[in-house]
Amino acid sequence: MGLVSVTVSLVKNLLKSSVRDNQFLLDSTFAESIRIDESMVHLRELQRLANANNRTRTVNTHGFNQTLDYITDYLSTNTNYKITKNADWLAASPTPAGHIALLQGGDCNFAENSIIVAKYNPLALLFYNDPIFPQPIIFSLAQINELPALFLSYYLGQLPADAARNPSMNAIVHINIDVLNTGTFPVGNMCADTPIEDITKTIVIGSHIDSVTTGPGINDKGSGTAVNLALAVILAHLFQTTNYPKCPYRIRFCWWDAEELGLLGSTYPVAQAENSTIAGERTSDYLINLNFGMFGSPNYIYGIYDGSTIDNSTISRSAVPGSNKVSALFRDWFIRQKLPWDYTPFNGLSDYAPFLTAGIAAGGLFSGADDYKAQAQRDRYDTSLGQGLGGTADATQDPCYNKACDTIQNINIVADEKMVQGTAFVIESLARQTDLKAWLYPTTAN
Numbered sequence: 031m032g033l034v035s036v037t038v039s040l041v042k043n044l045l046k047s048s049v050r051d052n053q054f055l056l057d058s059t060f061a062e063s064i065r066i067d068e069s070m071v072h073l074r075e076l077q078r079l080a081n082a083n084n085r086t087r088t089v090n091t092h093g094f095n096q097t098l099d100y101i102t103d104y105l106s107t108n109t110n111y112k113i114t115k116n117a118d119w120l121a122a123s124p125t126p127a128g129h130i131a132l133l134q135g136g137d138c139n140f141a142e143n144s145i146i147v148a149k150y151n152p153l154a155l156l157f158y159n160d161p162i163f164p165q166p167i168i169f170s171l172a173q174i175n176e177l178p179a180l181f182l183s184y185y186l187g188q189l190p191a192d193a194a195r196n197p198s199m200n201a202i203v204h205i206n207i208d209v210l211n212t213g214t215f216p217v218g219n220m221c222a223d224t225p226i227e228d229i230t231k232t233i234v235i236g237s238h239i240d241s242v243t244t245g246p247g248i249n250d251k252g253s254g255t256a257v258n259l260a261l262a263v264i265l266a267h268l269f270q271t272t273n274y275p276k277c278p279y280r281i282r283f284c285w286w287d288a289e290e291l292g293l294l295g296s297t298y299p300v301a302q303a304e305n306s307t308i309a310g311e312r313t314s315d316y317l318i319n320l321n322f323g324m325f326g327s328p329n330y331i332y333g334i335y336d337g338s339t340i341d342n343s344t345i346s347r348s349a350v351p352g353s354n355k356v357s358a359l360f361r362d363w364f365i366r367q368k369l370p371w372d373y374t375p376f377n378g379l380s381d382y383a384p385f386l387t388a389g390i391a392a393g394g395l396f397s398g399a400d401d402y403k404a405q406a407q408r409d410r411y412d413t414s415l416g417q418g419l420g421g422t423a424d425a426t427q428d429p430c431y432n433k434a435c436d437t438i439q440n441i442n443i444v445a446d447e448k449m450v451q452g453t454a455f456v457i458e459s460l461a462r463q464t465d466l467k468a469w470l471y472p473t474t475a476n
Contacts, residue, residue, distance in 0.1 A: 158187020398427025
């Protein structure tokens, strides 16, 4: 209980200071209350769990389940939230048949292409990129994909491509797949709700727990997991003080599983909500989803999900106005803090995707993955942050993305701290809206 008393004392002291000074440097009591040390405590624990379990926290391993247990136990000890789990829902029964399909990537959406090609009943999918990005990459296919899929280097992919174009040659590809029975590991999501009577107005805040198989996933997405947990506990303590305004909306903090397998964890509750008639568990009860992605990339950007990039052909237009407003909330905070920022697209590759598809507004921050930081971008960050602090030009934003080196040493604490503060500001701003539904959905609220 020592950690609880220290945190509550810190919150009370900050609140007393706010009354005295009547001003917060970060424009938010919530943002002022969070400390990066609290997030780092959780990241160190995630690293310890990965180290004890073959350096991974991927789904269907003890590392994943111990991460879920850690979050559950910490919330149970430090908050009065209602905690629920959805376990053992993940099941797979692939039944592929047909021929092997070879697809070149480039700027194409791999998940969408896999859906199109699957209609032709291929036996497997082989992807390869273009000469500009010749190395194999890691990506997620759609949840409905049942086909074995491999990503080849450009040069390896070009060999069967050239052979297939030559009518005098018979191109054959041999793929050996070893199927292992790794035992039964219950998997599932976990959510914690702030106590409130009206459960039909919910702000959903999510991050995914699982890492890739190749590493501990401390930045991707351990940083989002840790931030989610730290913010949930600080907010619980703020609500228990007498001079912090109560929130009229239920805030649901969620930790999704199986994001690395194709957004399975976040897709499941949205699909359930679309068919639910239970108050508080319907899509109409979800006002917005905030997605916590990677927050501590070494060569970071302050990336804001851009509502204007939402694809209206596949996503309900009702999600667009609110998503744009949340993008502006984040942007304006970074501007007031005299910090650089960039827009990052809603490309459907993270857990906000099923919410947007269901017509629910979304927003969030992202510190960068395998994209490169351009020279002009680095110079702009140097100008705002100070000479030499803008990162490295022509280098990836996270060189350890989806690799074994994504450890606690991979976290940029400066980036993580500002992203946490900006997120706390936006959560508090949404919670202070008199009618959040009308603000997010101006044409459908009445």
